[in-house]
Amino acid sequence: MNEKKCNGYESMYTFLSEDDFLKHLENCEECKAEHERMQKVSSLIQEAKPYIIEKRNRAKVLKAACAIFIIFFSTLSIPLYTVGTHMYEDVMASSMTAEEMGLPVDEYGFLYIN
Numbered sequence: 828m829n830e831k832k833c834n835g836y837e838s839m840y841t842f843l844s845e846d847d848f849l850k851h852l853e854n855c856e857e858c859k860a861e862h863e864r865m866q867k868v869s870s871l872i873q874e875a876k877p878y879i880i881e882k883r884n885r886a887k888v889l890k891a892a893c894a895i896f897i898i899f900f901s902t903l904s905i906p907l908y909t910v911g912t913h914m915y916e917d918v919m920a921s922s923m924t925a926e927e928m929g930l931p932v933d934e935y936g937f938l939y940i941n
């Protein structure tokens with residue numbers, strides 16, 4: 828029953844059920860060796876996972892920071908610039924000149940001080 832022909836580790840892993848595959852490993856030195864190698868690789872991946880996740884998160888944080896930076900400058904900076912311009916115009920329009928305030932001015936409209 829367990830004398831199945833081996834089609835190689837990958838195809839056995841793919842086409843056999845988990846139980847049949849484990850049984851096959853007991854009867855097939857080639858697949859057993861391959862399986863042990865794969866276990867080592869997967870344990871290496873498990874060990875590397877936190878580092879990979881951390882790296883990914885850092886990339887995410889960087890991307891988020893870039894997005895915030897872009898959003899801030901593409902949306903906020905324009906209204907702020909507009910508000911700034913309006914404020915400057917408002918100040919210029921509402922501020923009276925020295926002459927309008929009844930102060931002595933010279934011929935150029937500047938405040939004249941004795």
Ligand SMILES: [Zn+2]
Nearest residue numbers: 833835855858
């Ligand atoms: Zn095999």
